Amino acid sequence: xxxxxxxxxxxxxxxxxxxxxxxxxxxxxxxxxxxxxxxxxxxxxxxxxxxxxxxxxxxxxxxxxxxxxxxxxxxxxxxxxxxxxxxxxxxxxxxxxxxxxxxxxxxxxxxxxxxxxxxxxxxxxxxxxxxxxxxxxxxxxxxxxxxxxxxxxxxxxxxxxxxxxxxxxxxxxxxxxxxxxxxxxxxxxxxxxxxxxxxxxxxxxxxxxxxxxxxxxxxxxxxxxxxxxxxxxxxxxxxxxxxxxxxxxxxxxxxxxxxxxxxxxxxxxxxxxxxxxxxxxxxxxxxxxxxxxxxxxxxxxxxxxxxxxxxxxxxxxxxxxxx
Amino acid sequence: xxxxxxxxxxxxxxxxxxxxxxxxxxxxxxxxxxxxxxxxxxxxxxxxxxxxxxxxxxxxxxxxxxxxxxxxxxxxxxxxxxxxxxxxxxxxxxxxxxxxxxxxxxxxxxxxxxxxxxxxxxxxxxxxxxxxxxxxxxxxxxxxxxxxxxxxxxxxxxxxxxxxxxxxxxxxxxxxxxxxxxxxxxxxxxxxxxxxxxxxxxxxxxxxxxxxxxxxxxxxxxxxxxxxxxxxxxxxxxxxxxxxxxxxxxxxxxxxxxxxxxxxxxxxxxxxxxxxxxxxxxxxxxxxxxxxxxxxxxxxxxxxxxxxxxxxxxxxxxxxxxxxxxxxxx
Numbered sequence: 001x002x003x004x005x006x007x008x009x010x011x012x013x014x015x016x017x018x019x020x021x022x023x024x025x026x027x028x029x030x031x032x033x034x035x036x037x038x039x040x041x042x043x044x045x046x047x048x049x050x051x052x053x054x055x056x057x058x059x060x061x062x063x064x065x066x067x068x069x070x071x072x073x074x075x076x077x078x079x080x081x082x083x084x085x086x087x088x089x090x091x092x093x094x095x096x097x098x099x100x101x102x103x104x105x106x107x108x109x110x111x112x113x114x115x116x117x118x119x120x121x122x123x124x125x126x127x128x129x130x131x132x133x134x135x136x137x138x139x140x141x142x143x144x145x146x147x148x149x150x151x152x153x154x155x156x157x158x159x160x161x162x163x164x165x166x167x168x169x170x171x172x173x174x175x176x177x178x179x180x181x182x183x184x185x186x187x188x189x190x191x192x193x194x195x196x197x198x199x200x201x202x203x204x205x206x207x208x209x210x211x212x213x214x215x216x217x218x219x220x221x222x223x224x225x226x227x228x229x230x231x232x233x234x235x236x237x238x239x240x241x242x243x244x245x246x247x248x249x250x251x252x253x254x255x256x257x258x259x260x261x262x263x264x265x266x267x268x269x270x271x272x273x274x275x276x277x278x279x280x281x282x283x284x285x286x287x288x289x290x291x292x293x294x295x296x297x298x299x300x301x302x303x304x305x306x307x308x309x310x311x312x313x314x315x316x317x318x319x320x321x322x323x
Numbered sequence: 324x325x326x327x328x329x330x331x332x333x334x335x336x337x338x339x340x341x342x343x344x345x346x347x348x349x350x351x352x353x354x355x356x357x358x359x360x361x362x363x364x365x366x367x368x369x370x371x372x373x374x375x376x377x378x379x380x381x382x383x384x385x386x387x388x389x390x391x392x393x394x395x396x397x398x399x400x401x402x403x404x405x406x407x408x409x410x411x412x413x414x415x416x417x418x419x420x421x422x423x424x425x426x427x428x429x430x431x432x433x434x435x436x437x438x439x440x441x442x443x444x445x446x447x448x449x450x451x452x453x454x455x456x457x458x459x460x461x462x463x464x465x466x467x468x469x470x471x472x473x474x475x476x477x478x479x480x481x482x483x484x485x486x487x488x489x490x491x492x493x494x495x496x497x498x499x500x501x502x503x504x505x506x507x508x509x510x511x512x513x514x515x516x517x518x519x520x521x522x523x524x525x526x527x528x529x530x531x532x533x534x535x536x537x538x539x540x541x542x543x544x545x546x547x548x549x550x551x552x553x554x555x556x557x558x559x560x561x562x563x564x565x566x567x568x569x570x571x572x573x574x575x576x577x578x579x580x581x582x583x584x585x586x587x588x589x590x591x592x593x594x595x596x597x598x599x600x601x602x603x604x605x606x607x608x609x610x611x612x613x614x615x616x617x618x619x620x621x622x623x624x625x626x627x628x629x630x631x632x633x634x635x636x637x638x639x640x641x642x643x644x645x646x647x648x649x650x651x652x653x
Contacts (some may be wrong), residue, residue: 025441051441057471062430062464069434069448072419073369074630075441077434092461096422097431104406107414108625139623163628 004182007175009149010114011040013156014078016186018048021076024160025052027063028080028114037082038116038175060089067111068098068165076160077111084115084169085129098165099140108163112156117145118209118259119296119307120173128296128303130208130260135167136237136269143236144191145169147211149180151234154189161188171209178212191235193243199229202321203251205244205270207233210257210308217313226321236266244270245278252283253320257308262290284323289316324354324518324574325597327378330387333601334394338553342609343394345407350375352516352548355573356481357451358382359521360541363529364449366636369417369435371428371450374409375481375547379451383416383634387601391608404614405622416634426456429465429478436469436476436538447475447532449525454494455486457502466540470507475532477525478540481515483547488559503540515543516573519580526640546571 004012018024025048026041032055035042045053056063060081067077081087087094090113098109119128135141142164146152152170159166196211197218204214211232218228231247233240248254254274258267271286289308297303331349338347350357357376361383364370372379380390385401393400393411401411402420412420419435421428432450439446456462457480469476480499484491503510509531513524521543528539546568550557557565581588 057464057468059464059468061461062433062468065427065430065461065464066434066437066468069419069431069436070438070441071434071628072431072631073435073438075438092424093427093430096424097427100422102625103623104402104410105412105414105420106622107412107419107631108628110625110628142624163625 001181001183003179004149005176006149006152006170006178007038007040009153009182010156010170011042012182013153014041015044015047017157017160018052020186023074023076024078025054025075026078026080027054027056027067029056029058029082031055031080036080038172040080060086061093064090064093064111064113065097068093068101068109071109071111072101072107078160079111079113081113081115083123083127084117084131085126087113087115087131091134094135094141094165094167095138099138101140102164103140109165110163112159112166112168114168114170116172117169118171118173119303120209122298122300122303123296124298125295130169130258132167132169132236133260133265136266137264140165141237142166142191143169144234145171145208145236146234147171147174147196147208147232149178149182151189153182154187155191155234157186158188158191169208173209174212189234191238193231193233193235193240195247196230196232197228199227200250201227202253202255202317203229203231203247204255204257204313204317205231205233205247205267206257207236207266208259210259213308213310213313214257217310218317222314223317223321226317228317233266239269239273241273241277244273248274248278249281252281253323254282255287255289255313255316255320257313258288258290259308260291261293262288263293265290284320287316287320289313324358324378324577325594326381326387326601327354327358328574329597329601330381330390331377333605334391335553337391337395344396347394347553348374348408348551349549350377352568352572353481353483353545354378355518355521355577356479356515356543356545359518360449360451360479360525362638363522363525364447364636365529366417366633367446368529369419369432369446369448369631370634371419371421371432371448372412373421373425373428373451373453373481375453375483376451377409380411380413380418382637383413383418385413385416385418387604388607391604392611395608396613397608397611398614399608399611403618415632417631418634419631426452426459426461426465428452429456430461430468433465433469433474433476436474436532437472440472440474445533447477447529449477449479451479451481453486454480454482454484454491454499455489457499458494466502466506466508466538469538473535473537476538477528477532478538479525480540480542481545482542483545485547485551485560487551487555500540500542508538508540509536510540510542512542512544515545516571516576518573518577
């Protein structure tokens with residue numbers, strides 16, 4: 001075990017899997033000599049060469065589309081979108097080509113698309129988005145979002161080995177802020193939820209950076225000793241229904257927390273699931289905390305006004321506990 | 324070419340009888356493009372075929388029975404009823420089926436070629452696309468990418484004069500083959516109604532590709548002799564344009580060419596043989612079951628990844644050429 005940052009754990013996962021499987025190669029903008037906008041692939045070109053750490057033309061549809069082509073002839077491409085926002089330019093290739101290929105033709109598309117996502121540092125409307133729900137809505141794509149260094153590595157390796165297109169959301173605000181013990185070597189983390197902190201009076205269901213916001217907002221000291229569970233979804237497709245419903249049964253009160261815009265977000269799906277299958281276990285309304293349906297603004301006071309923060313989550317929990 | 328035309332004519336009849344759901348799209352008059360080009364590809368090459376390119380499937384060995392079953396949404400069709408029309412590709416034969424966003428497949432073919440180059444394999448990928456596709460961004464991204472990386476990919480622009488009802492004059496302001504030079508690749512305009520010209524151009528492009536000479540843009544000039552789909556009466560096409568192209572029917576041209584050879588060529592016997600094959604395939608396809616509704620949710624995700632297989636390559640002239648190319652690379 002070594003203590004790594006979230007970003008180092010992603011690099012570690014990529015490096016280990018490239019060493020383990022020569023079919024794995026990386027594609028992206030400025031990932032080679034420069035090492036990537038966030039330095040996830042820093043130094044990779046020296047170990048693996050420019051063909052396996054490929055600086056591509058500035059063309060997101062091209063990155064995804066050519067990855068699909070390489071995958072169907074036996075490669076395991078890992079694509080980096082420089083920022084998750086730019087995946088909008090590769091949307092058609094993901095949704096119409098990659099996602100539907102196996103259903104239509106029985107042809108697997110083992111690609112992984114890394115999306116540095118999320119806000120919190122004045123990235124503005126085009127460098128702060130959380131686009132996971134776009135892809136949850138498209139059949140045939142898996143969507144995962146780690147919150148810890150250990151899961152960042154394990155989910156990435158699992159995603160690269162998965163025979164399906166996997167959208168891997170890595171939260172930029174966790175890159176250097178979050179550190180943790182990470183096992184050495186290659187290992188896979190299942191596409192399932194995990195209990196980040198056990199509790200029995202209320203559960204906050206979150207993923208990605210919001211897991212840390214939830215943990216920070218719900219310590220017993222802040223909520224009059226209340227026992228609050230935090231469920232880290234880790235995977236949005238497949239969604240771990242069993243783990244969600246188990247937490248609902250145990251806690252009976254639920255806050256669903258998204259950093260994404262509220263409408264049709266991952267949390268909306270979780271809330272719908274609980275309404276359908278967990279209604280009898282509830283002792284109060286399902287409460288949602290999310291970013292309002294607004295582009296992520298640039299100026300710090302505006303950005304902080306829309307992104308869910310510790311205070312908003314705490315307040316939502318306090319109100320629901322009192323219900 | 325006869326099989327493609329015969330299968331599509333049969334399918335159009337089945338459509339009018341209500342046996343083909345949805346709509347029906349054919350490549351009447353364009354048979355020479357996919358026939359000639361596909362004959363010039365090796366078994367281990369990979370192809371993205373579009374909706375006017377049925378011959379690509381036939382040449383690679385996809386059975387007429389499965390094609391007709393596909394059109395009729397049967398369980399034995401290539402997509403087992405998951406997709407319709409010519410939206411299919413037999414993965415066992417190295418074909419990736421199209422999506423309706425047509426130039427998307429140009430990037431998929433480019434990516435296959437990229438993998439071949441990464442692995443140092445003497446193989447090529449080929450994709451068809453139409454005049455309308457040249458207006459989409461993926462056309463640009465694919466041509467640029469392939470040229471920058473000098474990839475072994477062949478882009479066959481099937482210029483059939485109309486994208487649905489939109490004539491080429493509203494699609495581009497340059498001779499489209501000029502774009503090859505602008506992107507930095509070889510380009511050639513070919514008579515798309517001449518299968519032998521298509522074969523020669525594709526063969527040369529493939530040889531260049533596997534020798535490391537990069538991509539080629541082939542503009543196949545042809546004419547869509549039917550509407551965009553079965554419902555389309557083509558009122559936007561001047562009758563004299565159709566009449567002129569009717570004189571240049573690719574099957575008639577090839578029949579005249581073969582009849583002029585000194586070896587005896589019995590066109591009637593060949594037509595009868597093809598028709599008998601299509602009749603038998605139709606019977607079997609009509610007898611095939613519809614898919615069971617319980618299977619509608621199956622196969623959204625894959626349990627394992629099996630790459631594309633090799634197709635049939637009736638012309639086997641590549642063994643020597645490939646060995647030379649590999650020797651040169653080494």
